[in-house]
Amino acid sequence: MTLIPLAMRDGVNASCVALPNLDQGGTVLAFLQQRFPNVATEVWLARMGAGEVVDEHGVAVRADDVLAGRLGLHLYYYRDVPNETVIPFQASVIYENEHLLVADKPHFLPVMPAGEYLQQTLLVRLRREYDLPELTPLHRIDRETAGLVMFAKQESVRGAYQALFRERRIHKHYEALAPWRPEYAYPLEHQARMQESTDFFRMQEVAGEANSHTIIEVMEHNDAWARYVLSPISGKRHQLRVHMAALGMPLLYDSLYPHKRPVNTGDYAQPLQLLAKSIRFTDPISQQACEFVSQRQLLPLPAVGFQDVCP
Structure with a gap:
């Protein structure tokens, strides 16, 4: 367990950045300015003046401290998001026991703090509401995706539950709305090689040995649309969205992999039509069979x- 020298504040752990291994030259302030160009110098000076930037030993750093004296160390600091946008949707907790908490997340709410979201995240909201400082997500779903997210309540049990995902002993099923493609035979198994795209944060399918696998089934359809059940066998980032788009079935209101650009990512009336609907597994601690289903x-x-819904 990594010891963090700054205590959790308002449900958020201190952020961490590794200092470069430089033998000479450069100050802590200069490094932070270069590493985080979007953070004003005055912000770093204020944080350091308040003793809220420390090394891994808990020693407060000063703006003029030289890097050469702190080789191989890390800096910890409290991050703020001024004027953070309030997400006007609430998650619900559908299950809780001594070790585990299962939340049913709405669209648009991030799971973890990142970028422009800090307090307005599922993790921080749950830590504060349930007074669970060790609460940790066992997996993640996209901010745009709704549905089930599992959390470990204590550090001591996190590894046992994470092994379920690592060893593919978790069975997850998603629902999605996408164009109806009658030319495919269902259930359809799609396997492809995925890698990062040159377009920021997007993934893509490329030639090569498959490293991603999804099973696609049909719940219902009309002449233009279908409600699909998507079962990921692997767990690549954006896997379901990329696979469906590659098959000519882009998910309704997908801003990253749409039929046509752009989709308004800030329009709450157009949530991505992807829902983490169910999770099934054997609890590694109690050995009881568990299954949870989203109420969304x-x-x-x-x-x-499609052209009328996504012109």
Whole structure:
């Protein structure tokens, strides 16, 4: 267990950055300015003046401290998001025992603090509401995706539950709305090689040995749309969205992998039609069979064609 020299504040752990291994020259302030160009110098000076930037030994650093005296160490600091946008949707907790908590997340709420989201995240909200400082997500779903997220309540049990995901002993099923493609035979198994795209944060399918695998089934359909059940066998980032788009079935209101750009990512009336609907596994501690089902619902099947919904 890594010891963090700054205590959790308002449900958020201190952030950490590794100092470069430089033999000479450069100050802590200069490094932070270069590493975080979007953070004003005055912000770093204020944080250091308040003793809120420390090394891994808990020693407060000063702006003019030289890097050469702190080789191989890390800096810890409290991050703030001024004027953070309030996400007007609430998660619900559908299960809780001594070790585990299962939340049903709404669309648009991030799981973890990152970028422009800090307090307005599922993890921080749950830590504060349930007074669970060790609460840790066992997996993640995209901010745009709704549905189930599992959390370990104590550091001591996290590894046992994470092994379920690592060893593929978790069975997850998603629901999605996408164009109906009658030319495919269902259930459809799609395997492909995925890697990062040159377009920031997006993934893509490329030639090569498959490293991702999804099973696609159909719940219902009309002439233009279908409600699919997507079962990821592997767990690549954006896997379901990338696979469906590659098959000519881009998910309704997908801003990253759409049929046509752009989709308004800030429009709460157009949530990505992807829902982490169910999770099934054997609890590694109690050895009891567990299955949880999201109470959230996607939209009804549109009555008009794709070009009318996503012009």
